[in-house]
Amino acid sequence: MLQVENLHVSYGGIAAVRGLSLTVAAGEVVAIIGPNGAGKSTTLAAIAGGVSPREGTITYGGMGITGRRPEDIARMGVSLVPEGRHVFATLTVEENLAIGTYMLGHRSKTSADVAAVLERFPRLQERRHFPAGRLSGGEQQMLVIARAMLTQPKLMLVDEPSLGLAPLIIDQVYDILLDLRRRQGLSLLIVEQSTSRILKHADRIYVVRSGAVQLVDRAQALKDGEAIKRAYFGFEEVRA
Amino acid sequence: MKIPLPARFRTPVLLMAGLTLLVALATAIGSEQLNFTLTEMLIRMIVVIGLYMFVGNSGIMSFGHIGFMGIGAYVTAWATLAPEWKQVMLQGLPAFLQEHTYPFPVAVLASGLVAAGVALILGAAIMRLNGLAASIATFAFLAIVYSVYSNWESVTGGTSSVIGIPTVVGPWTAVAFACLAVVAAYAFQVSRYGLMLRASRDDEVAAQSSSVDIVRVRLVAFVCSAFLVGMGGALYAHFLGVLTTDAFYLALSFVTLSMLVVGGIGSLTGAVAGTLAVTLIVEILRACERGFALGGAQISLPRGSQEIGLGLALALVLIFRPAGISRSREL
Numbered sequence: 001m002l003q004v005e006n007l008h009v010s011y012g013g014i015a016a017v018r019g020l021s022l023t024v025a026a027g028e029v030v031a032i033i034g035p036n037g038a039g040k041s042t043t044l045a046a047i048a049g050g051v052s053p054r055e056g057t058i059t060y061g062g063m064g065i066t067g068r069r070p071e072d073i074a075r076m077g078v079s080l081v082p083e084g085r086h087v088f089a090t091l092t093v094e095e096n097l098a099i100g101t102y103m104l105g106h107r108s109k110t111s112a113d114v115a116a117v118l119e120r121f122p123r124l125q126e127r128r129h130f131p132a133g134r135l136s137g138g139e140q141q142m143l144v145i146a147r148a149m150l151t152q153p154k155l156m157l158v159d160e161p162s163l164g165l166a167p168l169i170i171d172q173v174y175d176i177l178l179d180l181r182r183r184q185g186l187s188l189l190i191v192e193q194s195t196s197r198i199l200k201h202a203d204r205i206y207v208v209r210s211g212a213v214q215l216v217d218r219a220q221a222l223k224d225g226e227a228i229k230r231a232y233f234g235f236e237e238v239r240a
Numbered sequence: 241m242k243i244p245l246p247a248r249f250r251t252p253v254l255l256m257a258g259l260t261l262l263v264a265l266a267t268a269i270g271s272e273q274l275n276f277t278l279t280e281m282l283i284r285m286i287v288v289i290g291l292y293m294f295v296g297n298s299g300i301m302s303f304g305h306i307g308f309m310g311i312g313a314y315v316t317a318w319a320t321l322a323p324e325w326k327q328v329m330l331q332g333l334p335a336f337l338q339e340h341t342y343p344f345p346v347a348v349l350a351s352g353l354v355a356a357g358v359a360l361i362l363g364a365a366i367m368r369l370n371g372l373a374a375s376i377a378t379f380a381f382l383a384i385v386y387s388v389y390s391n392w393e394s395v396t397g398g399t400s401s402v403i404g405i406p407t408v409v410g411p412w413t414a415v416a417f418a419c420l421a422v423v424a425a426y427a428f429q430v431s432r433y434g435l436m437l438r439a440s441r442d443d444e445v446a447a448q449s450s451s452v453d454i455v456r457v458r459l460v461a462f463v464c465s466a467f468l469v470g471m472g473g474a475l476y477a478h479f480l481g482v483l484t485t486d487a488f489y490l491a492l493s494f495v496t497l498s499m500l501v502v503g504g505i506g507s508l509t510g511a512v513a514g515t516l517a518v519t520l521i522v523e524i525l526r527a528c529e530r531g532f533a534l535g536g537a538q539i540s541l542p543r544g545s546q547e548i549g550l551g552l553a554l555a556l557v558l559i560f561r562p563a564g565i566s567r568s569r570e571l
């Protein structure tokens with residue numbers, strides 16, 4: 001469904017991503033993990049069209065989407081949930097969600113779609129007339145995911161969904177994401193810093209460091225964690 | 241999104257009712273000075289509402305909207321002045337303007353449309369810039385309009401005044417257009433375009449990933465707001481009867497922006513309230529500048545107190561109520 005080949009992205013001469021390749025199959029949950037500054041978020045941004053790659057190709061559903069505009073890529077069914085809970089702070093929860101439906105173009109269904117999504121998020125349902133800026137961190141993360149769901153994506157790119165959230169809330173966020181996969185066959189590409197949780201949920205793991213893939217394997221095969229540690233930190237643990 | 245009907249229309253209905261009541265009271269008193277002040281305020285309110293439509297919803301400051309006002313004012317002058325006068329003073333006008341006069345409603349509509357047309361061309365170029373760069377570009381636009389109109393003598397009369405524009409705008413006409421502006425601005429802000437624009441103001445990244453075409457929604461708002469401001473300029477011309485290019489430059493830009501900031505950039509209620517509040521402050525200071533007798537002694541504030549007072553009011557609001565007296569909320 002998604003192929004990224006030999007991706008290079010630079011910010012003003014500084015290379016953030018150097019020759020990264022990855023694939024996501026339909027219905028698959030793939031995780032990118034790695035230390036700060038590894039190029040994980042940049043990779044997601046490049047796929048979503050937020051930054052232009054210097055080199056490399058991105059193919060989605062058999063079509064080249066390299067360097068296309070973010071709103072066009074979103075319309076093709078790729079939805080980015082950016083890091084840091086990007087809600088529209090002064091708009092109400094309901095208005096935030098309505099924005100999600102606009103790109104689909106069928107005006108009459110907006111309120112029905114919003115209502116259907118709200119049913120799955122009881123907390124948001126209660127607060128639907130609140131400005132989104134006044135929600136808690138967890139609620140905001142839910143809202144962003146709910147809004148992304150309303151664009152009816154086939155592939156969701158989720159950047160650090162657990163950042164700054166309480167463990168209990170993180171579990172809820174993952175429950176919702178995995179439930180989406182189960183019910184709608186959604187593919188997920190998730191960027192994470194913490195490895196333990198993602199090992200449980202993902203099908204395959206890419207470990208990225210210094211802008212390139214260091215290790216890729218099925219999550220099952222990486223359970224013991226030693227291989228990840230080596231790839232993550234880039235050196236062998238020396239045991240006395 | 242089903243909001244019950246009354247709640248949905250509460251803001252514009254309350255604002256329109258308030259303004260109409262104000263005009264009814266003032267005309268009942270019947271002071272000519274009061275009517276004059278009120279009419280001028282309502283025309284400025286149309287401009288401030290137009291400004292709000294773009295600035296408030298997009299979050300991008302515009303220093304150039306008074307340029308649209310000037311454009312609108314001159315369009316209506318060209319359309320409504322007597323042909324004999326135009327043939328002598330404005331020889332550069334095309335024949336369809338020089339040889340004919342057009343009725344007031346046609347001229348006002350044309351003013352709005354020409355301003356909107358200019359905004360479309362300008363906006364297409366600058367709406368892709370980021371916020372601050374776009375703001376500076378709007379300021380450059382104001383400077384360009386000012387120099388062109390001050391020097392294009394055969395069409396604008398240059399720095400000399402254009403006189404003899406029919407003065408047909410009084411408080412009732414002004415309030416009718418102000419109500420129209422309220423309805424237009426409110427309809428825009430609750431429309432899909434308005435919502436998408438406000439979303440892009442809150443968070444550009446999230447708006448893009450929700451597939452909002454930011455450049456386009458900004459451009460739509462810019463053009464609509466220029467239309468209102470252009471009409472406001474036309475009404476101003478038909479209120480004063482005299483035009484000079486100096487009237488549409490820095491001083492008026494400062495006053496209208498202060499009105500918006502004092503009222504609260506983020507709401508239509510703020511645009512209306514700010515215009516009322518700033519007009520009140522300016523009128524009080526103006527009265528003090530003229531001076532008044534106190535126990536035989538004549539007391540008056542020095543000239544320029546108006547500007548200083550307005551600056552102070554602006555600073556105080558920004559310090560104590562950064563979201564304006566409306567707190568950028570609607571009624």
